[in-house]
Amino acid sequence: MITVLCGGVGAAKFLEGLIALDQSQEIVAITNVGDDDVMHGLYICPDLDTITYTLSGAVNHQTGWGLANESWRTMERLKGLGGKVWFQLGDLDLATHLFRSERLREGATLEQVTKEISDNAGLKLKLLPATNDKIRTKLELVHPSGETESTSFQEYFVKYQHKPIVKDVFYVGSKSASLSPSVIEALEESERIIIAPSNPILSIGPILAIPKIAETIARRRSDVVAISPIVDGKALKGPADKVLEAFGYPASALGVAQYYRDYISRLIIDQIDSNSIDQIESLGVRVVATNTIMTTIDSKISLAALALTSYER
Amino acid sequence: MITVLCGGVGAAKFLEGLIALDQSQEIVAITNVGDDDVMHGLYICPDLDTITYTLSGAVNHQTGWGLANESWRTMERLKGLGGKVWFQLGDLDLATHLFRSERLREGATLEQVTKEISDNAGLKLKLLPATNDKIRTKLELVHPSGETESTSFQEYFVKYQHKPIVKDVFYVGSKSASLSPSVIEALEESERIIIAPSNPILSIGPILAIPKIAETIARRRSDVVAISPIVDGKALKGPADKVLEAFGYPASALGVAQYYRDYISRLIIDQIDSNSIDQIESLGVRVVATNTIMTTIDSKISLAALALTSYER
Incomplete structure (x- = not known):
C-alpha cells in the first residue's frame, strides 16, 4: 500500500503518474477537506472532485479543475436572480454536489459518498477524505x-x-477531527507515504493539523517523501509561495523542507533548485533533484517512480 | 386588497386572469408550502415557483410547471452517478433553488426570499408563503x-x-405554524378572499390547517368565494377528485362545497355541473355557474371578474 497526502490539481497530476506506473501496490489518496464548503445548500469538496475528475479523464484541461464540455446555464440564470456567482458551478459539476449533498443528508459519511463517486468514475485508487468530520x-x-x-x-x-x-x-475543527478505520489503516500499513506537490500550508496543512495524522506521519518520517510544489522560488499554481513567506518560510524548496522537516526524511525538488540541496540536507532531509514539472504523462510517471525509489537514496 | 389562497398550476392560471383584469386593488397570493421539500440539499417550493414562472411568462406551457427552454444536463449526469432523479430539476430551474437555499442559509425568511424572486420576475402581486414555518x-x-x-x-x-x-x-407542523404580519394583514384587511381552483385537500388543505388562518377565513366566510377545481366529476389536473373521495366527499362540485362549507359563502362551479346547484345551496353556499376551464387569457379574465362580482349575487 502506498499513501499519498493530497490537495487538488498538483496531487491529481501526481496520482495520474502513480496509477500509470502500474506498480503492484494499492494506492490510497488521503485528501484535504479544509477547502470544503457549503454553497447554496450544496456540499462542495473541491480537492476530492479535482482528483476524481482528473483521474477519470473528465477534467477540464484548460483550468485543471471542473469538467470538460461544461455549460453554465444554471449560473447564468442565478446571476440574473442576483445570486452569488463568484464560485462557479457548472451544470455537469452540479450533479456531483447534488449527489453528495443528498447522500450526506441520508446519513452517509463523506468517505462513503466519496467511494460511491470514485467507484462510479472507475478510479483505480482508494480516495479518502482526511476525515469525515468538518475541518x-x-x-x-x-x-x-x-x-x-x-x-x-x-x-x-x-x-x-x-x-x-x-x-x-x-x-x-482539526483538533477534534477523528479518523476513519480506512485512514488509520493507510497511515499505519502503507509501505511508503508521499506528500504530493500541493500547497504545504493550505492543502497539506489541514491534513497535518489533525493531531493523530501529524503524530503518525512524524513517527513514520523515515518512510515519508514530499515533492516540492515550489520551483525556482515560485508556486507552479496558486499562492503556495506567498503563503509560505507569510508564515516566515522562504518561498523556495528550502522553505518547503523547513515546513515539512518533522514529517519527511526525503524531499524531491526540481533540478533548477539544486543549489539548495546542501541547506536542505542539513535539516536532516535527503534530497532528490529531478524535473518536477508534470506536463506530459511520461513526466508524471517518472516523478511517481522517483518518489517510490527515493527511499533507496 | 384581494387575497387568493393558492396551490400551483390552477391558482397560477387564475392569478393570470386576476392580474390581467387590471382592477385597482392590490392582489395577495397566500400560497401552499405543504409541498415544499429539500431535494439534494436544495430548498424546493413547487407552488411558489409555479406561480412565479407562470406570471412572469417563463413557464413551460406544455407541462404547466418548470421553465420554458429548459435543459437537463445536471439531471442526466446525476442519473449517471446513480443519484435520485425522479424529481426532475432543470438546469435553469436549479438557479431558483440555489438562490433560495443560499438566502435561507443566510437567515432570510421564506417570505423575504419569495419577495426577492418575485420582484426579480416582475410579478404584479404580493406572493406570500402561507407561513415561514415548516409545514x-x-x-x-x-x-x-x-x-x-x-x-x-x-x-x-x-x-x-x-x-x-x-x-x-x-x-x-401546521398546528404550530405562525403567520407573518403580511399574511395576517392580507387575511384581515382584504375586501375579498378567493380560494383558487386548486386541490382542496392537498393544496388548500395545508393552508387551512394553520389554525389562525382557518379561524380567520371562517369568521370572514361572507367575503370568501371558492372556485371548484372539479368539473363534471373530474379534477382538471391531478388527483383532487380521488383524494376528495378518499376523504368521504363526492368527487364533484358538491364535494368541494361540502369540504369548504365552513369557509365560503359562495362557490363558482362549472356550468356543466349546474344540476348540483340546489344541493350546494342547501349547504348555505350561494352558487355561480360559468365556464371555469381556463384555456385562454379571456377565459381567465372572465373567471377572475366573476369571482369579484360573485358577492353581489
Whole structure:
C-alpha cells in the first residue's frame, strides 16, 4: 500500500503518474477537506472532485479543475436572480454536489459518498477524505486597501483570487477531527507515504493539523517523501509561495523542507533548485533533484517512480 | 386588497386572469408550502415557483410547471452517478433553488426570499408563503400491490405519479405554524378572499390547517368565494377528485362545497355541473355557474371578474 497526502490539481497530476506506473501496490489518496464548503445548500469538496475528475479523464484541461464540455446555464440564470456567482458551478459539476449533498443528508459519511463517486468514475485508487468530520480552513486576510477580513478558503482563493496578503491560517475543527478505520489503516500499513506537490500550508496543512495524522506521519518520517510544489522560488499554481513567506518560510524548496522537516526524511525538488540541496540536507532531509514539472504523462510517471525509489537514496 | 389562497398550476392560471383584469386593488397570493421539500440539499417550493414562472411568462406551457427552454444536463449526469432523479430539476430551474437555499442559509425568511424572486420576475402581486414555518404534507398511501407507505407530497405526486390510494393526509407542523404580519394583514384587511381552483385537500388543505388562518377565513366566510377545481366529476389536473373521495366527499362540485362549507359563502362551479346547484345551496353556499376551464387569457379574465362580482349575487 502506498499513501499519498493530497490537495487538488498538483496531487491529481501526481496520482495520474502513480496509477500509470502500474506498480503492484494499492494506492490510497488521503485528501484535504479544509477547502470544503457549503454553497447554496450544496456540499462542495473541491480537492476530492479535482482528483476524481482528473483521474477519470473528465477534467477540464484548460483550468485543471471542473469538467470538460461544461455549460453554465444554471449560473447564468442565478446571476440574473442576483445570486452569488463568484464560485462557479457548472451544470455537469452540479450533479456531483447534488449527489453528495443528498447522500450526506441520508446519513452517509463523506468517505462513503466519496467511494460511491470514485467507484462510479472507475478510479483505480482508494480516495479518502482526511476525515469525515468538518475541518474548515479560515484565513485572516489583509486586502490591498489595508482592510482586514476573516474568510473561508474559497473566498480567499476564488472570490479574491488569492490576491490579499494572508496574515494567519486556522484549521477550524482539526483538533477534534477523528479518523476513519480506512485512514488509520493507510497511515499505519502503507509501505511508503508521499506528500504530493500541493500547497504545504493550505492543502497539506489541514491534513497535518489533525493531531493523530501529524503524530503518525512524524513517527513514520523515515518512510515519508514530499515533492516540492515550489520551483525556482515560485508556486507552479496558486499562492503556495506567498503563503509560505507569510508564515516566515522562504518561498523556495528550502522553505518547503523547513515546513515539512518533522514529517519527511526525503524531499524531491526540481533540478533548477539544486543549489539548495546542501541547506536542505542539513535539516536532516535527503534530497532528490529531478524535473518536477508534470506536463506530459511520461513526466508524471517518472516523478511517481522517483518518489517510490527515493527511499533507496 | 384581494387575497387568493393558492396551490400551483390552477391558482397560477387564475392569478393570470386576476392580474390581467387590471382592477385597482392590490392582489395577495397566500400560497401552499405543504409541498415544499429539500431535494439534494436544495430548498424546493413547487407552488411558489409555479406561480412565479407562470406570471412572469417563463413557464413551460406544455407541462404547466418548470421553465420554458429548459435543459437537463445536471439531471442526466446525476442519473449517471446513480443519484435520485425522479424529481426532475432543470438546469435553469436549479438557479431558483440555489438562490433560495443560499438566502435561507443566510437567515432570510421564506417570505423575504419569495419577495426577492418575485420582484426579480416582475410579478404584479404580493406572493406570500402561507407561513415561514415548516409545514409538510405527509400521506399514508396504499400501493396497487396492497403495500402501504408513508410518504412526502412529492413522493406521492411525482415519484408515484399520484397512482396509489390516499388513506390519510397529515399537515405536519401546521398546528404550530405562525403567520407573518403580511399574511395576517392580507387575511384581515382584504375586501375579498378567493380560494383558487386548486386541490382542496392537498393544496388548500395545508393552508387551512394553520389554525389562525382557518379561524380567520371562517369568521370572514361572507367575503370568501371558492372556485371548484372539479368539473363534471373530474379534477382538471391531478388527483383532487380521488383524494376528495378518499376523504368521504363526492368527487364533484358538491364535494368541494361540502369540504369548504365552513369557509365560503359562495362557490363558482362549472356550468356543466349546474344540476348540483340546489344541493350546494342547501349547504348555505350561494352558487355561480360559468365556464371555469381556463384555456385562454379571456377565459381567465372572465373567471377572475366573476369571482369579484360573485358577492353581489
